[in-house]
Amino acid sequence: MALGALISACADVRGGGGDLYATLPLAGRTLLEYQARLASAADAAPIVVLVERIPPTLLAAVDRLLADGIAVQLARTVAEAAAFFAPDDKVLLIADGLFADAASVDRIAGAAEPVVMTIPDNIGLDAFERIDGASRWAGLAVATGRQLAETTAMLGEWDLQSTLLRRLVQSGARQLAAEPGPGAPLLLMASRPSDLDDAERRIVAGARGSRGDWVERYVTPLFEEFAVERLMRTTVRPQWLVAAALLLTVLAAFFFAAGWRGAGLAALLVSVPLDGIGERLAALRMQPLSRGDRLHRYLPFFAGVALTAFGVDLASREGGWGSLVTTAAALAFFHAGGVEKRRAATRAPAWLASRKGGIVLALPFALAGLWTGGLVAVAAYAAASFLRAQQKGAAKGD
Template structure:
């Protein structure tokens, strides 16, 4: 059954000078944009924003969402919102100013309607609307389109959110305790934002929930420390992550130019910086719940530029060490090409897993660093050739094992 999202965007922030809750700044965008991306990430293919008025900031936010490919409608009242949602659709209701971890939103979206997310009735949760003596509404609920239409039909002058909540609770909706879910998933609790000050530190939670897709050892053990320093201020400024993907490729090209000029150590530093820059791009995109544009093309461009850079370095070293340098570099390239092919096959087999220490582009770059530091470039390339060949042998063995298990089964 299709999933729609209903997001309220009509309450003013605590300080009226801050405008609507929905337009409070978050990660260089608005709170509404993060809510809409949360809903889309949870599976909603249609988002209806209920806005009694449409200030410039709100109109700009919805237009940015549409340009990003999200299907967003703006309804000026409850009846208009109900008309835009089919009675048979499941509806994820997100309260005005409510933000929650991705996993919690997904948990609600995957459940059967009706369902209400709750938080404990404690002083720290006083901003949330009370349901009964022990629970308050956590800002998310799941209903169906027919229930929305029935509620709108009798709404009158009452508030849409509160009336939907009361009717859903009275209908015997299942309850999910946000505190219990956050404990199980190791995540944060939902947040009801009533002013910009309430969002202090939330960008760090967004980054903590976003993980780069790299699986090799530099992406797992080196780059996260760099991302933790660089990513937070960049996220707040709203810089498009695609520019960091461009920068990552550019640094590899710059390294090739520096190798050609004989500035080998500086070139190695440029190569080392390329990986963390690419990781920051993915981390920022993940925090904003938006796909990194042209990601596969950037990966291919970076690998192609790295191969060309290796050829430039090889040409420089061959002047002192002879044709053997070309042989070693050729082994590296062939082994990595074969390894990439084996990885693609293994990825489609059940249980196929490649160890994080297996050679990769960034693994080779960082493994070369100590040899570059002491000037043993040829020896470093020879070690990388052995590293690539051993990695290919390990993956080939794993692939043969998985194919054998599948055939036996």
């Protein structure tokens, strides 16, 4: 059976100037966008938003989703919403104003039969609809297209969300308890912006992801967090930041070739945090960037071009072929070290050579005017990293 999603977006924020629960701000976007991206990540299609009126904030949210390739359909009536689903389709129901973590959505979306997710009827959970004396609806359910159509036919003036929930419970739909414990899911019913503060903190923290080399762990995080906080509410696309890092790397090669060493190194240093900022921004918007995509793959190549241009300039201005040999050795060890790290198929130690590590390592030598010393240090760093990676690969093979 195909999986679709029906998101309710009808409730108004009290004193909110015409805003809906669905348009409450969340990590630079809206709650509706987060809900729709969750549904899309669970492979739901179509994604239908039931809305009685369309304020500009909701229309802007839908436009952003469409621009990112998430096809959202708007339905002004319950009958319009039901018409999008075939009788045998599974329909993921997402309550108006619900924030749910991805694990909860994936868990219920995988159900093969109608199911209602529940939480205990505890103090402070009045925003969640009560099912019985012991449990409340967690805001997520799976119905069939037939159940949705049948409910629509008898609805009259009643509320679809509550009526369909009641019909599911009365028909014997399985009740799936939200998992308790230290890693319990975050389920919130939001009716005002402050209700989503905890959710936004969790999203921002989750966007940090795993850190790679020592630069990403200890040098760039502060820059990344500062930039992401200011960019997450803008229309800046994550891919633009990776492209900017690539452009700066290409410019650095031209600067080095022209003999402008300071400008070249400055361009490389500015490029260092940009792809990380893009990755965090993409994670916030639930569209993670792959480090295997074209832009990421070009970054090490053009960093090698910049290093070559620097070595040639150093040899031509200061004389001697030693700079060329050192540059060639550095390039060879960077490449060979990368191959060994991929062959090891395990998480590499953070200190091993990387594009970002080589750039940052060169900075103190440049500040001291020791450009040749910086080149030698980068080459030695790459060589030591290659030997370490090779040892790990050999140990794994044994």
